[in-house]
Amino acid sequence: MNLVIIKNNLKEALGVVERATSENANLPILKNVWLGGVGGAIRLVATNLEIAISTTVPGKVIEEGNITVPAAVLRELVSNLPSERVSLEVKGGGLSIQTDNYHATIQGLPTEDFPIVPKIKDGNQYVRMKSGPLKDALTQVVVSAQFSELRPELNSVLWDFKIDEIKIAATDSFRLSEKSIPAGQFETNQTESSRMLIPLRTAQELTRILPEDEEVEIKKDASQVLFRTEQTELISRLVDGNFPDYGAIVPKDFETQVSLSRQELLNALRLAGVFSSRVNEVRIRIPENKKNIEVFSVDQTVGENNYLLPAKIQGKAREISFNWRYLTDGLKAIKTDEVFWGLNEENRPALLKSPKEASYFYVLMPILKA
Known part of the structure; x- marks a missing residue:
């Protein structure tokens, strides 16, 4: 050579x-x-x-x-x-x-x-799309997955293909992300719905190596998936397992609805994190018929922190705790300036999404009071 x-x-x-x-x-x-x-x-x-x-x-x-x-x-x-x-x-x-x-x-x-790189068997069926939207979708959902040897379905990303839509989702049982890609953003010769579980590490590698603006072709068989661009191929084993049936846990109605600046909430959470406890707890206080929410955190050895944020509030007053790092992950995945935050009781999940973009949502369980 x-x-x-x-x-x-x-x-x-x-x-x-x-x-x-x-x-x-x-x-x-x-x-x-x-x-x-x-x-x-x-x-x-x-x-x-x-x-x-x-x-x-x-x-x-x-x-x-x-x-x-x-x-x-x-x-x-x-x-x-x-x-x-x-x-x-x-x-x-x-x-x-x-x-x-x-x-x-x-x-x-x-x-x-050197090990022989496997080939996709019966790889006539394909999905093709621009690499940028796929890269963005994977980046938005991988934050909710978890490295786990005991529960492989949590160590994976769901690829749920339907003729008119592809849903990509991940969960670690405390939070869930879902991104939908409509039919207008991909082409395919598949005629039937199908599902596969992509290993978390594979999804993370794709967010790193996929280019911003090339076509990517996806093919799969019973045990493997192939992602191919003009210069690069990634082939991966699939996860053998069943992804949780999460439809029932995604909240549709909310007792409290908050709209506010995504960046201001991110800043408030970062400040609160300095004073949060070992479980990363921050307290969110939402008064009824007011124009501010309060982000509060306290650590006995460090001190306490209190931040008022302007917000549009509808519904019941509420005081509820969250893991600030998990909240931050969800907010970073949303791309608009404003964010919608729907809440219910502390034993029920909350939901974050863009008020302008329905294709992505982030569901997060509150921290229950001891």
Whole structure:
């Protein structure tokens, strides 16, 4: 193998694939990235056996071939190279890296030992959409998922496909996010509804590697899903489980309705967080027929905090506690200046959404009084 590539192109490609690598004492090659020149293109691949990411980058293929080398070592070296033009050549069992005034050799492992990246079976059905809206949707919902080995459905993101709509949702049992993508924003040849559970880590990687404005194609089979853009592919195992039937817990009616500035509420919560207890509790006081809400927090060892916020209030007066970090996550996912906050009793969930955008909502349970 003999390749010539621009440093920044190689660095960006490594950034895409590297987080799919894994430290595994039984399979040390999983910490390596597969690097090769194939069919006139330079390709990088990494996998941890749950996720595989591959990407192609522009460059010159003088001689085809391939090798695997430790991803972290290659990334650290490339990041600090003094020259933009880099030559990569397999010599013996190592990768020779050379610029005008620099040379190094990284010991590699043969590609024959690298795991075979699986293919989607019967992958004729597809969904296609712009990558930007998908990236935004995943970013909005992953905040509600939870890494959990005991409940894999909480360690996942629901992809609920219907002909006229795709719903993407996540929950950790304390909160729930849902984003709807209407049919006008995607095209498909699927004729039947379907569901799949995408691992949380896969969804998080997609928010990181998806470009802002390319087409992304999604295909799946019984156990895997593929996301493909012009240069990059991510294939992942699916979660085997049943996502909670959450429709009944999403509140439709509210005893108290509040409309206020999203940014002002975010600022109030950040200040309250300085004085909140170990469970991140803040108290929300909503008077009846008033024009302000109060955000209150106290910590016996730090002090107390009280913040008045202008708001439009309808319905009953209420005093209720929330985890301020969870509230902040929901507010960050909403993109409009104003936010609607619907509340009921403290043993029932509250709902945050934009008053102008019906495609996203965030449901959060209050903290019950001891």
